Amino acid sequence: MAAQNLKHALFCAIITLIIAYPILGLNLEAEGTQVVLEGADTVTVVSIALAAIVVFLFQLFRDTIMASLGRIPRLNPLANREPMEQGRRQRFETIALVLLVMAALAWPFFVSRGSVDLATLVLIYVMLALGLNVVVGLAGLLDLGYVAFYAVGAYTFALLSQYFGISFWLALPLGACLAALFGLVLGFPVLRLRGDYLAIVTLGFGEIIRILLNNMTWLTGGPNGIGGIPDPTLFGMEFGRRIKEEGNSSFHEVFGIAYSSEHKIIFLYLIALVLAVFTAVVIRRFTKMPVGRSWEALREDEIAARSLGLSRTSVKLSAFTIGAFFAGFAGTVFASKQGFISPESFVFLESAIILAIVVLGGMGSQIGVILAAIAVVILPELAREFSEFRMLIFGAAMVLMMVWRPQGLLPMRRIHIELKKQE
Amino acid sequence: MLEVRNLSMRFGGLLAVDQVSLDVQEHEIVSIIGPNGAGKTTVFNCMSGFYRPTGGEILFNDQPIHGKPDYKISRLGLVRTFQHVRLFNKMTVVENLLVAQHRHLNTNLIAGLLGSPNYRKREQKALDRATYWLDRVGLLELANREAGNLAYGQQRRLEIARCMVTEPRLLMLDEPAAGLNPAETRDLNQLIISLKEDYNVSVVLIEHDMSLVMEISDRINVINQGRPLASGTPEEVRQNDDVIKAYLGET
Numbered sequence: 047m048a049a050q051n052l053k054h055a056l057f058c059a060i061i062t063l064i065i066a067y068p069i070l071g072l073n074l075e076a077e078g079t080q081v082v083l084e085g086a087d088t089v090t091v092v093s094i095a096l097a098a099i100v101v102f103l104f105q106l107f108r109d110t111i112m113a114s115l116g117r118i119p120r121l122n123p124l125a126n127r128e129p130m131e132q133g134r135r136q137r138f139e140t141i142a143l144v145l146l147v148m149a150a151l152a153w154p155f156f157v158s159r160g161s162v163d164l165a166t167l168v169l170i171y172v173m174l175a176l177g178l179n180v181v182v183g184l185a186g187l188l189d190l191g192y193v194a195f196y197a198v199g200a201y202t203f204a205l206l207s208q209y210f211g212i213s214f215w216l217a218l219p220l221g222a223c224l225a226a227l228f229g230l231v232l233g234f235p236v237l238r239l240r241g242d243y244l245a246i247v248t249l250g251f252g253e254i255i256r257i258l259l260n261n262m263t264w265l266t267g268g269p270n271g272i273g274g275i276p277d278p279t280l281f282g283m284e285f286g287r288r289i290k291e292e293g294n295s296s297f298h299e300v301f302g303i304a305y306s307s308e309h310k311i312i313f314l315y316l317i318a319l320v321l322a323v324f325t326a327v328v329i330r331r332f333t334k335m336p337v338g339r340s341w342e343a344l345r346e347d348e349i350a351a352r353s354l355g356l357s358r359t360s361v362k363l364s365a366f367t368i369g370a371f372f373a374g375f376a377g378t379v380f381a382s383k384q385g386f387i388s389p390e391s392f393v394f395l396e397s398a399i400i401l402a403i404v405v406l407g408g409m410g411s412q413i414g415v416i417l418a419a420i421a422v423v424i425l426p427e428l429a430r431e432f433s434e435f436r437m438l439i440f441g442a443a444m445v446l447m448m449v450w451r452p453q454g455l456l457p458m459r460r461i462h463i464e465l466k467k468q469e
Numbered sequence: 470m471l472e473v474r475n476l477s478m479r480f481g482g483l484l485a486v487d488q489v490s491l492d493v494q495e496h497e498i499v500s501i502i503g504p505n506g507a508g509k510t511t512v513f514n515c516m517s518g519f520y521r522p523t524g525g526e527i528l529f530n531d532q533p534i535h536g537k538p539d540y541k542i543s544r545l546g547l548v549r550t551f552q553h554v555r556l557f558n559k560m561t562v563v564e565n566l567l568v569a570q571h572r573h574l575n576t577n578l579i580a581g582l583l584g585s586p587n588y589r590k591r592e593q594k595a596l597d598r599a600t601y602w603l604d605r606v607g608l609l610e611l612a613n614r615e616a617g618n619l620a621y622g623q624q625r626r627l628e629i630a631r632c633m634v635t636e637p638r639l640l641m642l643d644e645p646a647a648g649l650n651p652a653e654t655r656d657l658n659q660l661i662i663s664l665k666e667d668y669n670v671s672v673v674l675i676e677h678d679m680s681l682v683m684e685i686s687d688r689i690n691v692i693n694q695g696r697p698l699a700s701g702t703p704e705e706v707r708q709n710d711d712v713i714k715a716y717l718g719e720t
Contacts, residue, residue: 335581336575336581339564339568342557342564343568346558347557347558349551349555350555350556351557352539353517353548354569355571356571462561462613463564465596465600465603
């Protein structure tokens with residue numbers, strides 16, 4: 047056993063050396079017209095050796111280390127507590143939620159402009175993740191092209207405002223409905239597919255939308271994107287220093303306060319907050335309704351669901367459509383926040399991040415998904431100093447999460463239904 | 470009520486079901502028996518619309534149903550259980566029963582979001598029906614457990630309850646006693662009889678447990694290697710020489 051461990055650890059250390067040395071330890075330097083191979087400085091070589099030693103030690107004592115890691119969750123003092131009684135828990139949750147929303151409403155007036163901007167981004171991701179949670183978490187349909195619906199929402203607003211001068215408030219439902227329509231259209235060809243096959247088709251769909259946006263230069267401006275997307279207005283009041291559109295008034299003049307660029311940021315944040323709460327409430331309601339239950343039934347056992355009279359077509363299409371609808375919401379807010387969009391904002395990595403949020407948060411769990419959205423958006427910002435390693439840290443965090451809590455941060459909890467015994 | 474005429478099902482070169490006929494009257498328990506691999510479950514799959522039969526016809530209340538999609542057939546009142554229990558494991562026991570009543574609920578999204586009176590009324594009705602059936606099969610205490618965590622016998626009963634809340638006309642049970650202990654089998658026995666007597670549901674049964682079959686069946690159809698071998702009352706089947714040879718074994 048020990049000998050085997052030693053052999054394995056040695057092997058891992060050697061592999062580390064073989065991989066790390068040529069990549070980090072050798073440099074190609076241009077000397078006139080020639081390229082010369084040079085060894086790196088001592089610090090690099092020493093750190094490579096150190097890394098190899100760390101790998102060696104870790105592999106050698108791997109079992110002990112993993113065992114002690116396994117003990118960590120048990121240190122959690124709340125782990126063994128009895129679950130709270132149903133009625134009390136519900137009241138507690140309601141109060142907590144109301145307080146949280148009130149805090150979120152008041153919060154932007156006390157912090158810096160940058161944080162409010164970031165919080166708006168978080169809320170956009172919350173909307174996206176909650177929407178994808180319907181498709182992936184509840185209906186169990188692995189969708190890798192979710193960002194396409196986000197793009198549809200954003201481009202709907204951008205194009206309509208560019209060509210027809212439509213305002214944010216009109217574009218919001220239009221963008222969401224158009225995204226939902228795209229969801230419906232995508233739903234048809236993938237009705238028979240599940241799992242890996244579905245993932246591939248949705249991945250392709252996401253790419254189709256992005257590439258179309260990139261290449262239809264006559265309509266979308268291609269890679270140059272669309273700029274000058276208007277900000278939302280509050281009952282015809284604009285938030286800019288000067289009024290852009292005829293007939294509008296400006297916010298700071300109406301209220302007789304000094305102009306501040308923060309007003310606009312805070313207003314956008316509040317819109318995003320209201321929409322995110324709306325999304326959460328509506329989807330929460332759906333999960334208690336026949337639609338939500340049929341999504342889950344389909345995820346659990348498609349054959350049994352069909353044998354009980356659920357039509358696979360309508361259940362799948364409703365999941366895709368409703369998921370896409372909220373992505374359209376998020377897209378419209380995103381376009382308005384940025385003022386400029388290009389296909390670059392809607393690459394596959396975005397889909398992957400949204401999916402990661404859903405998986406990290408716990409499939410189907412709303413609170414978990416919201417927490418994960420906050421973590422996934424804010425952590426990279428906090429780690430700005432290590433910006434080179436952002437993706438590395440992100441990846442490592444995900445691997446660790448999945449080792450410790452494969453069911454996600456807060457796994458979904460079933461709704462308790464009180465039954466009255468009849469006579 | 471249900472009439473199967475010359476049903477055939479071919480998978481490539483394999484003729485799994487060959488010219489099987491059977492009929493079920495109102496208020497009747499009909500069993501299908503036969504050795505393993507005889508094609509019993511295939512007959513079920515054709516009747517419930519999972520397979521499109523390659524030959525013959527199936528009439529339900531004189532209406533052809535062969536080739537109809539499975540969910541439409543079940544909406545007509547022809548509901549089945551499975552040889553291996555198929556519950557919605559991660560959902561609670563009540564939720565399993567609510568899903569099954571999808572057809573009786575108000576599925577309008579707006580009505581549900583706003584909680585319209587009609588929506589609430591129908592939701593409550595579904596809940597009452599679920600409560601009634603949970604009580605009937607003795608699972609009321611476990612209503613909010615995840616279905617996947619129930620004991621095997623309880624899962625079997627839940628599956629039957631889940632069929633019954635859809636208010637079927639004809640119930641198809643695929644080996645309901647498989648894996649049950651003798652006491653549980655006896656309970657099941659009574660439950661099936663009561664389904665017929667008290668709820669006016671006809672039952673088609675696939676079963677290997679001979680004592681169960683002989684006791685509760687009104688008529689029995691024997692299939693062997695996809696072909697009908699015999700049919701009649703339990704007494705007649707018990708005495709049939711072919712059946713004894715093929716199924717009960719030669720001694």
